[in-house]
Amino acid sequence: MKKILVTGGAGYIGSHTVVELTEAGYTPIILDNFSNSEERALEGIAAILGKEVPCYRTDCTDAVALREVFEQEPGIAGVIHFAAYKAVGESVAEPLKYYSNNLGSMLTLLQVMEEYKVNKLVFSSSCTVYGIPEKLPVTEQTPVQKANSPYGNTKKICEEILTDLADSGSNMRTIALRYFNPIGAHPSARIGELPLGVPNNLVPFITQTAAGIRQELTIFGDDYDTADGTCVRDYVHVVDLAKAHVVAIERLLSGKAANIEFFNVGTGTGNTVLEAVKAFERATGKKLNYKIGPRRPGDVPKIFADVTKATVELGFKTTSTLEEAMQSAWDWQLHLEETSTKA
Ligand code: NAD
Ligand code: UD1
Numbered sequence: 177m178k179k180i181l182v183t184g185g186a187g188y189i190g191s192h193t194v195v196e197l198t199e200a201g202y203t204p205i206i207l208d209n210f211s212n213s214e215e216r217a218l219e220g221i222a223a224i225l226g227k228e229v230p231c232y233r234t235d236c237t238d239a240v241a242l243r244e245v246f247e248q249e250p251g252i253a254g255v256i257h258f259a260a261y262k263a264v265g266e267s268v269a270e271p272l273k274y275y276s277n278n279l280g281s282m283l284t285l286l287q288v289m290e291e292y293k294v295n296k297l298v299f300s301s302s303c304t305v306y307g308i309p310e311k312l313p314v315t316e317q318t319p320v321q322k323a324n325s326p327y328g329n330t331k332k333i334c335e336e337i338l339t340d341l342a343d344s345g346s347n348m349r350t351i352a353l354r355y356f357n358p359i360g361a362h363p364s365a366r367i368g369e370l371p372l373g374v375p376n377n378l379v380p381f382i383t384q385t386a387a388g389i390r391q392e393l394t395i396f397g398d399d400y401d402t403a404d405g406t407c408v409r410d411y412v413h414v415v416d417l418a419k420a421h422v423v424a425i426e427r428l429l430s431g432k433a434a435n436i437e438f439f440n441v442g443t444g445t446g447n448t449v450l451e452a453v454k455a456f457e458r459a460t461g462k463k464l465n466y467k468i469g470p471r472r473p474g475d476v477p478k479i480f481a482d483v484t485k486a487t488v489e490l491g492f493k494t495t496s497t498l499e500e501a502m503q504s505a506w507d508w509q510l511h512l513e514e515t516s517t518k519a
Pocket of ligand 2: 262263264302304328357376377378379381393394395396397407408409449472474475476
């Protein structure tokens with residue numbers, strides 16, 4: 177039962193990964209400062225697994241506290257590092273907050289991992305590093321471009337730091353997973369995305385609109401050069417994404433990984449915003465109130481992944497359809513409402 181430290185393990189992708197790690201026979205240890213998550217994620221994980229997963233309420237930028245976790249948990253075999261801030265708009269308004277947390281947490285973690293001779297790392301990166309790509313689908317060879325937000329830049333800089341470390345002769349082995357658009361929730365509806373305030377991302381906005389919390393969804397632009405004029409994204413079910421972390425950790429632990437490796441994690445299929453809305457309506461039988469609005473500044477018109485490398489080298493595969501992901505997101509929304517009514 178190999179111990180895997182999961183920073184940001186109470187968050188959206190982290191909580192699903194903790195479940196998948198446990199089901200694959202690993203012993204995850206959660207580290208989170210709860211800056212963007214809630215206790216109920218731990219309760220949801222426990223409800224799914226039928227047992228509690230150890231959790232340290234620790235800030236990953238705090239080297240002293242981080243050392244304490246490594247002291248308390250001897251034998252950590254690898255780390256999956258999710259802990260970061262992720263709101264693009266907020267990062268434009270408060271860049272220092274983003275640089276200090278996202279770079280600080282990774283640098284502190286690397287330093288402490290080195291001290292404790294833990295040298296297997298999975299890093300949460302993003303397709304944001306590709307900017308507006310010239311050719312689609314994007315492969316891992318597609319050039320990385322200047323980031324269009326401080327948040328995106330923190331992902332690009334973290335990848336550069338990890339590459340420099342790999343080139344230095346360090347024995348750290350890293351897999352950076354470049355996520356496309358994670359959506360949906362665990363089929364049990366006990367864990368899912370918990371957006372704070374008005375959601376920026378499409379799917380939580382859709383589910384909150386369907387639930388009557390928001391009046392209507394605004395689709396940002398229908399004059400792009402796409403099938404129906406709305407933007408194209410690669411929406412990947414969060415459980416499929418979580419499983420990608422398990423196979424990445426397995427590859428690192430098997431000793432097969434190069435010093436540093438990058439993998440796209442998506443479905444390989446692009447869908448327009450309107451197609452996503454229609455998929456939600458089909459899956460749930462609910463009619464969504466939406467209108468077309470102006471383009472959102474900074475939006476990438478069209479991006480989706482080539483997942484050949486992850487398929488061949490990691491054995492990664494997606495199993496959920498867009499409709500299933502939408503259904504699970506809706507079930508999670510219903511669960512949230514039910515539990516908040518009871519509270
Ligand atoms: P999330 O906000 O739900 O999870 C992040 C977790 O990290 C939260 O629980 C938060 O409390 C914790 N955290 C933040 N800073 C911390 C710190 N200094 N110390 C300890 N804990 C800290 O976000 P998510 O959607 O689960 O994203 C996880 C990772 O994936 C992030 O690095 C994010 O940038 C990356 N990512 C997310 C998406 C997406 O669309 N959700 C896309 C690409 C990449
Ligand atoms: C955004 C970020 C990306 C980040 C990701 C996760 C930008 C440019 N990109 O991705 O860096 O990793 O979030 O936080 O901000 N949409 C609507 N109406 C809405 C919300 C969204 O039409 O109310 C559309 C968007 O225009 C986009 C698609 O839905 O075409 C997906 O949007 P979103 O969920 O915000 O993700 P990204 O923009 O792809």
